Amino acid sequence: MNIWDKARILFSNNFNERIKEFYNGDDDLNNVGMNIDSETAMRYSAVFACVRVLAETVASLPIKLYQKLDNGDKREANDLGLYDVLHSAPNMEMTPFNFKESMMTSLCLGGNAFAQKVYDKQKNVVGLYPLDWQKIRIVRKNNELIYEYQKETEWVPYTRKEIFHIPGLSLNGINGLTPIGYAAKSIELGLTYEAFCIQFYKNGANSSMMLRHPKVMKEDAYMRLKSSFTEKYTGTANTNKPIILEDGMDITQLTINPVDAQLLESKNFQIEDICRIYRVPQHLVNKLDRSTNNNIEHQSLEFVMYTMLPWFKRIEENMNLQLLTPVQRLDGYYAEFVVDALLRGDNASRSAAYAAGRQWGWFSVNDIRRKENQDTIENGDIYLQPSNMVEAGTIPDPVPDVVETPTQDEEMAAKLKQNKDIETMIFDILLEKGVIQ
Numbered sequence: 001m002n003i004w005d006k007a008r009i010l011f012s013n014n015f016n017e018r019i020k021e022f023y024n025g026d027d028d029l030n031n032v033g034m035n036i037d038s039e040t041a042m043r044y045s046a047v048f049a050c051v052r053v054l055a056e057t058v059a060s061l062p063i064k065l066y067q068k069l070d071n072g073d074k075r076e077a078n079d080l081g082l083y084d085v086l087h088s089a090p091n092m093e094m095t096p097f098n099f100k101e102s103m104m105t106s107l108c109l110g111g112n113a114f115a116q117k118v119y120d121k122q123k124n125v126v127g128l129y130p131l132d133w134q135k136i137r138i139v140r141k142n143n144e145l146i147y148e149y150q151k152e153t154e155w156v157p158y159t160r161k162e163i164f165h166i167p168g169l170s171l172n173g174i175n176g177l178t179p180i181g182y183a184a185k186s187i188e189l190g191l192t193y194e195a196f197c198i199q200f201y202k203n204g205a206n207s208s209m210m211l212r213h214p215k216v217m218k219e220d221a222y223m224r225l226k227s228s229f230t231e232k233y234t235g236t237a238n239t240n241k242p243i244i245l246e247d248g249m250d251i252t253q254l255t256i257n258p259v260d261a262q263l264l265e266s267k268n269f270q271i272e273d274i275c276r277i278y279r280v281p282q283h284l285v286n287k288l289d290r291s292t293n294n295n296i297e298h299q300s301l302e303f304v305m306y307t308m309l310p311w312f313k314r315i316e317e318n319m320n321l322q323l324l325t326p327v328q329r330l331d332g333y334y335a336e337f338v339v340d341a342l343l344r345g346d347n348a349s350r351s352a353a354y355a356a357g358r359q360w361g362w363f364s365v366n367d368i369r370r371k372e373n374q375d376t377i378e379n380g381d382i383y384l385q386p387s388n389m390v391e392a393g394t395i396p397d398p399v400p401d402v403v404e405t406p407t408q409d410e411e412m413a414a415k416l417k418q419n420k421d422i423e424t425m426i427f428d429i430l431l432e433k434g435v436i437q
Contacts, residue, residue: 034191036184038109038134044190046274047180049285051108054278057308058315059101061337062087068332077333081124082323086335090128091118099130103166104311106133108278111168111176114147116158117323125323128164138175145174166318183277190270197267210252211245279307304342312337340371361385 034040041047065083066074077083090099103113110133118127135150147163148155168176180187217225232241243251268287275282281299282290319335344350354371357363366380406414 034188036180036187038180040191041109041180041187044187044194044274046190046271046285047187050274050278050280051105053280053284054108054307054311055101055104057342058104058311059097061312061339061341062096063100063316063319063335063337065333065335068334080328080333081120081126082335085125085128085323086319090115092127093129099128102130103315106130107166107168107176107311109178109180110134111170111178112136113166115164117162117164123325131163164318164322166315168314179277183274186270186273186277190267190274193267193270212250212252214248301343304339308339308342312339358384359386 042051063086065077065080065086067077068074078087087096090096094102099115103115106113112133114131114133114136115128116131117125118129120126131149137148137150137155139146139148145160147158147160147165149158150156167174168179170176211225211229245251268289271285271287272282275285275287281303282288283296283299284303316335316337320329323335324333350372354363354368358365358368361383364381364383366376369376369380
């Protein structure tokens with residue numbers, strides 16, 4: 001049975017028989033098999049949502065080029081041409097956001113991301129152009145990796161130096177595994193559930209009730225009843241219309257219902273399965289049945305730690321290996337994502353962290369203002385030191401007595417008092433000598 005025969009069965013008038021087979025367990029999932037490629041996989045809403053979350057998260061964070069200094073500090077290395085490629089313009093046709101989004105989408109769907117390098121006369125990378133991962137095959141010739149790119153009917157070879165390649169999860173460390181290939185059955189099952197729901201509701205009353213006539217109907221009467229009933233009572237436009245019966249006919253409601261048959265539960269499980277493959281928290285794809293206001297913050301933090309940080313590390317290390325020369329790496333140059341924006345808490349949490357950092361001396365005023373994307377201020381690079389904190393094992397010096405400097409009025413009053421004391425002393429001496437009677 002080819003794919004067209006399968007499609008005809010799935011979408012034909014015999015769909016109700018397929019429903020019965022589905023519930024009885026007599027169906028074969030392979031009978032509704034389909035070729036799962038990137039375009040087909042992205043038609044499944046769970047795959048689209050997970051890929052979009054990962055791609056937009058990576059694309060929203062800037063990549064900067066740094067140089068590690070001898071004292072352990074680092075500086076932004078905007079003196080290299082690669083800085084502009086990573087931070088401002090990867091090529092003449094894309095913004096950094098578009099480029100990173102395209103590369104991450106390729107990683108999520110094909111397990112590999114490829115870009116063609118553009119060099120200047122000094123052999124420095126000055127441009128990156130993404131390539132379709134589905135048109136590239138990797139071969140090894142003479143102990144060297146060759147990337148063959150399909151252009152129309154021919155395969156054009158590129159060397160490792162000409163291609164920027166980021167492999168995803170891999171068995172050999174070179175060629176990444178294709179997520180949609182390994183998860184094809186899960187994606188196919190999710191698409192099958194959606195096709196089932198479409199046909200179920202499209203048929204309307206056709207599979208939810210049964211008409212019974214007391215007599216055997218003739219062919220023309222049967223066809224007239226079928227045509228009239230289909231026209232007036234099936235389809236979403238005729239939902240909940242009152243049904244008029246004649247000739248002693250009665251109607252029996254069937255119990256086939258997506259909820260009763262746990263179809264919705266099965267669909268939910270497929271969403272969970274896709275989220276499990278991509279390691280995306282379910283609340284990020286708008287599945288909130290198990291999320292609360294108390295645990296979403298922790299789930300978001302786990303998303304950064306356990307989902308995004310491995311991706312950041314994978315991309316950074318491949319950039320350092322393939323886009324920087326060995327001399328530049330020895331000079332301390334490296335590329336790094338700025339992930340501070342993902343780790344930002346709410347205003348109260350940030351204020352508490354800044355206050356502790358300022359009090360204990362690892363934040364200055366300007367450090368805090370830079371993190372809040374504000375301009376620095378004069379004398380704002382001073383770090384505070386708690387007065388009661390000293391180096392372990394040392395005895396602090398005694399605090400010297402503070403000598404207060406008297407004011408001018410106090411000095412004048414002291415002189416007047418001193419002169420008066422002298423006059424009193426002289427008077428007492430003269431009185432004692434009998435000079436004064």
